[in-house]
Amino acid sequence: MPLIEGECFCGAIKYRIDGDLVRARSCHCSRCRKAFGGAASAYAELAHSDSFSWVCGSENLSDYTSQESWGLAFCKTCGTTICGKHLGRVHGVVLGAVNGDPGVEIEAHIFVGSKAPWDHIGGTAPQVGTWQESRTAR
Numbered sequence: 001m002p003l004i005e006g007e008c009f010c011g012a013i014k015y016r017i018d019g020d021l022v023r024a025r026s027c028h029c030s031r032c033r034k035a036f037g038g039a040a041s042a043y044a045e046l047a048h049s050d051s052f053s054w055v056c057g058s059e060n061l062s063d064y065t066s067q068e069s070w071g072l073a074f075c076k077t078c079g080t081t082i083c084g085k086h087l088g089r090v091h092g093v094v095l096g097a098v099n100g101d102p103g104v105e106i107e108a109h110i111f112v113g114s115k116a117p118w119d120h121i122g123g124t125a126p127q128v129g130t131w132q133e134s135r136t137a138r
């Protein structure tokens with residue numbers, strides 16, 4: 001079973017995943033650009049919800065619920081967005097905070113219709129409107 005580890009910029013928060021990540025994608029919508037502080041999100045889901053555990057610093061997390069039952073958690077000290085949460089449970093992680101190879105690659109760029117005017121999307125992953133569209137395109 002793979003071990004995936006991640007931490008925030010300041011190192012206060014560390015986590016481990018005893019399992020796989022799946023469904024990696026990069027969302028270019030205006031909400032994700034702000035939430036992730038960049039051209040897009042880079043996010044992958046836990047294959048199994050019980051594979052995630054905090055190593056240290058979970059008391060240093062701040063939660064932001066962006067829409068009903070969905071939210072993000074970030075470090076109170078350095079601001080790194082660490083994970084996405086659904087109904088209070090960790091749903092997936094921000095790939096930028098993973099140490100080393102997370103074992104997944106971006107499968108699709110989504111919401112490319114609302115990407116930033118300064119963004120040049122690279123790579124060979126499909127560029128589509130929604131995540132659902134990326135699933136049916138293959």
Ligand SMILES: [Zn+2]
Pocket residue numbers: 008009010011012013075076077078079080
């Ligand atoms: Zn931090």
Ligand SMILES: [Zn+2]
Pocket residue numbers: 027028029030031032033041111
């Ligand atoms: Zn988005």
